[in-house]
Amino acid sequence: MDRISVDEFKTIRKTPLIVVLDNVRSLNNIGSVFRTSDAFLVEAVYLCGITATPPHRDIQKTALGATESVDWTYFPTTGEAIRELKEKGYQIAAIEQAENSVMLDVFQPETDKLAVVFGNEVSGVEQEVVDQCDRVIEIPQYGTKHSLNISVSVGIVIWDLFKKFNP
Numbered sequence: 001m002d003r004i005s006v007d008e009f010k011t012i013r014k015t016p017l018i019v020v021l022d023n024v025r026s027l028n029n030i031g032s033v034f035r036t037s038d039a040f041l042v043e044a045v046y047l048c049g050i051t052a053t054p055p056h057r058d059i060q061k062t063a064l065g066a067t068e069s070v071d072w073t074y075f076p077t078t079g080e081a082i083r084e085l086k087e088k089g090y091q092i093a094a095i096e097q098a099e100n101s102v103m104l105d106v107f108q109p110e111t112d113k114l115a116v117v118f119g120n121e122v123s124g125v126e127q128e129v130v131d132q133c134d135r136v137i138e139i140p141q142y143g144t145k146h147s148l149n150i151s152v153s154v155g156i157v158i159w160d161l162f163k164k165f166n167p
Contacts, residue, residue: 009069014043015165017158018085018115022078022125023049024150029121031062032151038066040162045070046115048078078117078129090115094125094133095157097146101138104160116157118150
């Protein structure tokens with residue numbers, strides 16, 4: 001397999017995407033987010049509120065070392081993370097089902113810097129956080145269930161955005 005080292009990962013061009021986790025409770029989901037972020041060269045993961053931070057055995061179980069390659073920062077609140085991202089020129093999009101959302105398959109980033117916010121496993125992205133975002137992106141779903149596990153949602157969204165940033 002043609003895998004790069006952690007040192008090489010740190011120096012290569014990243015997808016201009018930051019993943020923000022808004023009070024995610026499951027340590028396995030957090031680890032999965034890191035692993036997916038590594039696979040698609042995500043710039044960083046922002047861990048907010050009750051979202052646990054590395055090092056943690058249960059995060060590592062699913063991250064498989066990706067907490068070493070992917071940059072991450074902790075913020076006491078998601079609002080603080082959003083304020084910093086806006087100061088740095090990022091467009092902020094909540095991944096949520098909401099009025100006036102745009103479907104992921106038709107969404108096109110409007111800037112070369114995007115941050116996507118994923119909410120916790122029970123209540124999704126908090127409404128006050130959605131209100132601070134520039135957009136809401138929704139994953140189209142066609143079956144009887146209209147929710148996905150956060151790690152699945154992250155995989156779908158990151159893959160779609162990776163392709164849009166790297167045509």
